[in-house]
Each structure stands twice: as C-alpha cells, then as structure tokens.
Amino acid sequence: MYAYDEIDRTLVNERVSEFRDQVKRRLSGELTEDEFKILRLQNGVYLQLHAYMFRVAIPYGTLATNQLRALAHVARKYDRGYGHFTTRQNIQFNWIKLAELPDALEDLAKVGIHAMQTSGNNMRNVTSDQWAGVAPGEIEDPRIWSELIRQHTTLHPEFSFLPRKFKIAITASDHDRAAIKIHDIGLRLIKNEKGETGFEVLVGGGLGRTPFIAKTIKHFVHGRDILSYIEAILRVYNQYGRRDNIYKARIKILVHELGIEKFSREVEDEWQHIRNSSLEIDDEVIEDIRSRFTYPAYEKLPHMPDELRQAAADPDFEAWRKNSVAPHKVQGYSIVTISLKPTGGPPGDATAEQMDALADLADKYSFGEIRVGHEQNLALPHVAKRDLPALWKALDKLGLATPNVNLITDIIACPGLDYCSLANARSIPIAQELTRRFANHELANLIGRLHINISGCINACGHHHVGHIGILGVEKNGEEVYQITIGGRADESAALGTLIGPGVKFDEVADVVEDIVEAYLALRERPEELFMDTVKRLGVEPFKERVYATR
C-alpha cells in the first residue's frame, strides 16, 4: 500500500471544497452549463443516459480495505447500491445526483480517494499491473514509478489542456497484464546490461475509431530520466497534436502521420533541452516514494500446506483454484483473482454488500489490500495458501467464486447503450447471454483461455479490437448490429483483431460466438492448442466460413 502524505491530503481536500462551491454556483444559475461542464469533467462527472456518472480513480489499481468500504458507502448512500469497475482501474457510479456529489467526494477524500483527471483532456489515471509488487520475476514494483508519474502529472498545467485525453500504463513483468501497447504511452520496466533500472518506452497505442498498437520509441530510458522523457513526448504532442478535429487529436494519429522516426527525432530534440533539469529524478525522491509503499510481513510458510492438499479433493474448489489462483513471489502465498463475471451478471459490477464483505475478507486473508485489474476483476494479492479453501468458501457465499477467470465467460464489456450517452448498441446484455450460453464450467475449461471483449460503440471502451473474439455494436437503420473480429490480443504480443464479415443482429451474436467456438474445437490440433494458436495457424477464414455458411 502507498501512504499519502500531508501534501496529498491537502490537495484532495482543497479540490473537494473548490468543487462544492462550483456545484453550488451551478445550481443557483451563477454558472452556466457551458461554464460548468469543464469543471465537472475535471472532477470525473459525466452526464450519461439516465443521470450523472461519477468516475473515481484507483491509482495503479491498489485499494486499502477502508478505501473499498468508502466506495461501498458511496454506492449505498449516493447511488443505487452498485459500483462498476472499468478497464482503466477506475470505478464508476451511474446514478449520482449532482447536488450530492460534493458530499460523496468529501467522504472519499477522507480515505485518500479522488476523481481528479478521470475525465477531460488531461493525463488520466496511471494504470499498472494488478499483480504489481507480488508477481514472480517482476523487475521491481512498477507502482513506485506509477506513483512518481501520478504525482508529477496531477494538476500539471501543461498536461491539463491537452489535445485529447492521455493514458499511461506501466508493466514490470514479461507477461503484460497492463495492456501497455494500447496506451498513449506504454512503459515496460527493464534492466540494462549494467543492472540499472529503466524503461522501454512505447508510444501511440490506442483503440477507438482508429486503432493502433504502440510502437517502441526508445529501447532504454534510465529511471532518473523518465519524467523528462515523458514530458518531452507530451510537449511534442501539445505542439503538434491536432485540436481542430476530435477524431484526429490523439497522439496515436500524430505518431502515425509523422511516422515513428520523425516523431522520435522531435522528442529527442525536446528531451535534450530538458533532460538535465529539475526533471531529473534524484535517488532520494524515488527512495521516498519507495518508502511509502508498505509490504506485508510475510510468514515463512510451506509451499503445499495440509489445508490445500485436503481441499484438492473437492472438484469445485479445484475448478476455482485452477483459474483464480496464481503464483506469488513469496513461497506459501498466492494471488487470488476474484471474478466479477457471474453467470448472467453485468461484467465488472459489484454491490455495496459485496465490496464491504470483500474488504472484510481482504483484512482477514490479504493484509488489508485489494487490487483492481483492467479485465474488470478484483484480486487479493497476498493470500496464504493455507487460507485458500476458507477464502473460496467465503467468496462462494458472496457469489464471487465463479471459476471463470481467463475463460470464455470472463468477458470485458463497456456499459453500452444501457448507460452510455455515446453508445449505439447494448453491450452488457450480450455479455450476459454469453455467460449463460457458456455457463458449463467443464465446457469453458475445455475451450481454455479465450477472451471476449464487447464495445457498444466505436469508442471501444470494451477494447473489442484486442479481444480474441471482439464484438462491436453499431446502429444500422435504427437497429443494433454487431461486427465480429477475431485474433486480437492485449498482452505483450498485442494485436488488432480481423473483421470476419458483415454485422449480425442482437439475437444472433451468441449463436455466432458458439459457431466460432465450435469451429475452433473442431480445428485445433490438440487440446493444449489455445484459440489464439489456432487463429494464428489458420487465419480467420475457417471461422468466417463457419459463421456465414448458413447466414
């Protein structure tokens, strides 16, 4: 966990006070909506279909139990008893009253949570690997660097009025769980030949109307130079990024139009001006941040405790353990992913009761810490293996032990037309139907790792471009129509999916996915060949033929 200092607390509290005054002036008519809109967006407040939507940041996806309880409190007191965890380590509330928002913000500020820069054309929440600090083989905890960037960029005047929103993600493991290649800047922590910590810097990734996979702009930037290098990128973006056309304003378009070589030269020139300046990070600064991250006092525990050995006889427990429990860097401990994808449920939703109960479980079994991942699931990062059977039983009672992590029903979906004012089609009902179709866990396990991503419009909040099977809802002649892509992925081998043919109707989507899955099961050479391996081997044609042969 990260312990906030007095400066952090003062900043957050002052912001609440400021916003309370702005809301008061808006409701009295002193501020027009045109004047107020940018102010509310700077505090994470959107207007959606039914009401105001309030987006709260969970920096690098780390939550303390008192923070999760505060989110539950907001869901219960100010909303309809739910929160929705998103793909960018945020949580959204969908039915907040503007008049009550300052109170909600004040309640969150008491536990160090805020909504700054969760919307608007600025630097958004810096995201990271939800297993940061506990993943085996990690270079070092990427949250230290995420926190450095968060501190530098929060309310930074030069980054507050960018051409468009700007997203940074950091990973420190070989396996990328932060989807860095679909971010404006992706950072991969590495060590150079001298053993020094630094970053591979990628730039220009992003989905939406014009999707791109990020390109490497610099193979190694020393840790002490990372702020100046990022600032150099932002300055070039601020100077050349388009502001006349919202659809061409993201840095990915600039990188694409200039070409990575020319863009890189511009950044390098800018960097040479600023790298040996106050932006160079002293070791003391990093050590101060590092010292504010506290880690559990792990016990010395056996690799295979008796409790785990005995529980292995229970096939239900084993089904859950196989998909939800991952290795930890400390022997005797595990990382437990908690699926927020129950059969028939909206992906990423958690009730206030579930959040409170999870906080209790995190206190009991995970040193008071919870993580939020971009797949819209939660995780307990420090669970002793001996506690896994008891934790599983407790989660099961809460409806949070669905054994489907990384399987076909672990679906990422945006809120879609049920909530979002930008959406053209519904996403959540499609996800719900698919979780019912593939509710049989034996079948899901037989299929193996397969990620479905669903977006309700071209803005791609459900990351459909990088789903192994991607589903994009569009509107055609007043009806919802869904385009299907195959072969996308968001990990270290990130790729965009290929469209397989004409869109299909709402009622046909689940059938189409079933067809694709059946084709895969028939085409794979052996049970270990994953869906993506089959697609890589055969391309999309066999799937396309199967889907459209009878349509």
Added chain:
Amino acid sequence: MTSPLEQKKIKIAGPSIVTANRTWDGIVVYRTTAKSWSADLSEAAIVRNSDEAKALLAESIADDVGAIGPYIAPVQVGADGKIEPGNLREQIRRTGVTIGQSAQA
C-alpha cells in the same frame, strides 16, 4: 449524442419531443407544453414540424438551470394520444436499463 447546435439544423421526420436531464439530480425529463420539465413522457409537448421543433429546443436551451443537454427525440403517438419513445435509446432512458439487477432503484 447529437449536440443541440447540430440539432438546430435537422428536420424532424415525425412527432418529436425535447428531452434532457434535470440539472440537480440528472434524471431524464421532458419539456412540457407548460414550459417546464416533467419526468413523465405523457406530459411532453409534441412537435410535428421543424419550425416547432426548433422553437421548443430554443426555449429548452434557454432554461439552462432547469435541465441540461436538451435535444429533439422521436416519439410515436398512438391513436389514443399515448406517447411512446421512438427508438431504443429513448426507450432505455424512459424505462431504465435492460440488464436485470442493476435496473432496480
């Protein structure tokens, strides 16, 4: 969502209303013939040509404190005068989400 400015240019194809969200709590409201806002679609003022629509929209935009984001939306009017939303988006705005548990207040 089409902005009110862009909507000033469009021609309506059938009976339409002006809808928005109430400023203080964000709920869906409809412009009424009494020049106020109501959460009840049956109280919405119906417009049937583009001049009427533009006028109703302009009046709605002028009430900046009462509601935000006003725009023209299609409706269907039954023989009995009953007003129903004219598309899925407006149906969802009127009756709530289509996804089960989260729909409950």
